[in-house]
Amino acid sequence: MKVNYECGPCFLRQSKDALDVITNDEDFKLDIISEVFKLLAKEYKRGANSNWTGSKVHRLIKELTGCEDPYKLQKKQSNEMALSFMDDVENILKKDDSLETCVKIAIVGNIIDFGAYGLDTDFESLIKESLKKDLKINQTDLLEEALNKHDDVLYLVDNAGEIVFDRILLWKIKSYGMNITLAVKEKPIVNDACMEDALSAGLDEYADIVSTGEDTVGVVYHEFSDDFREIFDDADFIISKGLGNFEGLTELDLKDKDVFYLACAKCPVSANLIGINLGDMFLLKSDYLKL
The missing domain is CATH 1.10.8 (Helicase, Ruva Protein; domain 3)
Structure with a gap:
């Protein structure tokens, strides 16, 4: 963007x-x-x-x-806060563990974002409110088609804290027999998830975790390491979490890939680009956007 x-x-x-x-x-x-x-x-x-x-x-x-990780404490607290919601999440899943429900739970986690919101934001209240909301754009049917079509998926995570909620969607994706490669940042940038954060959240139970090789806000293709660029270029199916990854991927030509964006609209510019309101949650395939 x-x-x-x-x-x-x-x-x-x-x-x-x-x-x-x-x-x-x-x-x-x-x-x-x-x-x-x-x-x-x-x-x-x-x-x-x-x-x-x-x-x-x-x-x-x-x-x-000289501070390489300004948000180190906040990232740890975000993971702890997200874990405190897991009992609520389990109760939701007992009633409905469909792909759509798991997608929604993963997107609700995207609210935990110090880049989009201030440090004094009441994330707990926002999460509780969002768990009651429906997706504004819901292309879960197309995501399920892709899950049945492909054997492998590249999953681009976003923030610490949020990745705890991602665990639910990763669990569901595995039930389709998918091989999941999950990408984290090499070095800290705002509260984006790095390897340490992903491992502490237990994501290695569901996916092979790799580094993008850089410390950028969202996706910046020319900053990828050579190894990750090869992984990215070879990927036919990508699930992208968060606005930063959305804003970066929409700068690229991805016509030969099945790409799905999952996020909460926390930025007015992105919201206007998609045609939704601030605070709306969405799951959309990349060809939904006429950019």
């Missing part, structure tokens, strides 16, 4: 949140945010890639502060 005028305030809010968890030194934060302004003055322009621009902002903050 290309940057929109609304991306600017979001980049700055994310910068502030990151700095607030790194340090209490107001002068130091002022110095860093000044460097963020300089970066955005150069990079934030019509036609720029939003994921790549955001990645540069977060990499700059990590470099200048």
Whole structure:
């Protein structure tokens, strides 16, 4: 996705949140945010890639502060919070463990996102409310066709915490006899899931976990490692979680792949692109979008 005028305030809010968890030194934060302004003055322009621009902002903050994982504590807490909902999830599954239900549960987890929301967001209330909502766009029937058509799937995860909910969908996908390759970030970026997070959530029980080889916001194809680029290019079937991956993949030509996007619309630009409202949850196949 290309940057929109609304991306600017979001980049700055994310910068502030990151700095607030790194340090209490107001002068130091002022110095860093000044460097963020300089970066955005150069990079934030019509036609720029939003994921790549955001990645540069977060990499700059990590470099200048010397803090490689600003959200380390928040990611751990996110996984713990997500695990606290598993009794509720199990009760839902006892009544209905259909593919559609498992998809919805996985998408509800996408709400846990410090990149899209502020650090003071009441995620527990948002999750409880969303578990009662229906999907605004629901192409589960097409996803099931793909699950019956293919033997292998590449599953792009998004955030820590969210990946605990992904476990339910991964369990369901395995019931179709699928081989699952699950991709995580090589190094921390905001609260995106890395190998440590995925292993702590037990995702290795359902999938072979690989690294994308980079630390970018969502998908930035030219930053993939050679090994992961080969995995990605060879994949005929991709399940993509979260808005960051959605925004990155929609920049690529994926006409020869079955690609499905699962997310909650937390960004007004993405919501407008899809034609839904903020807060709506969706599962759609890539050819649904006429981009």
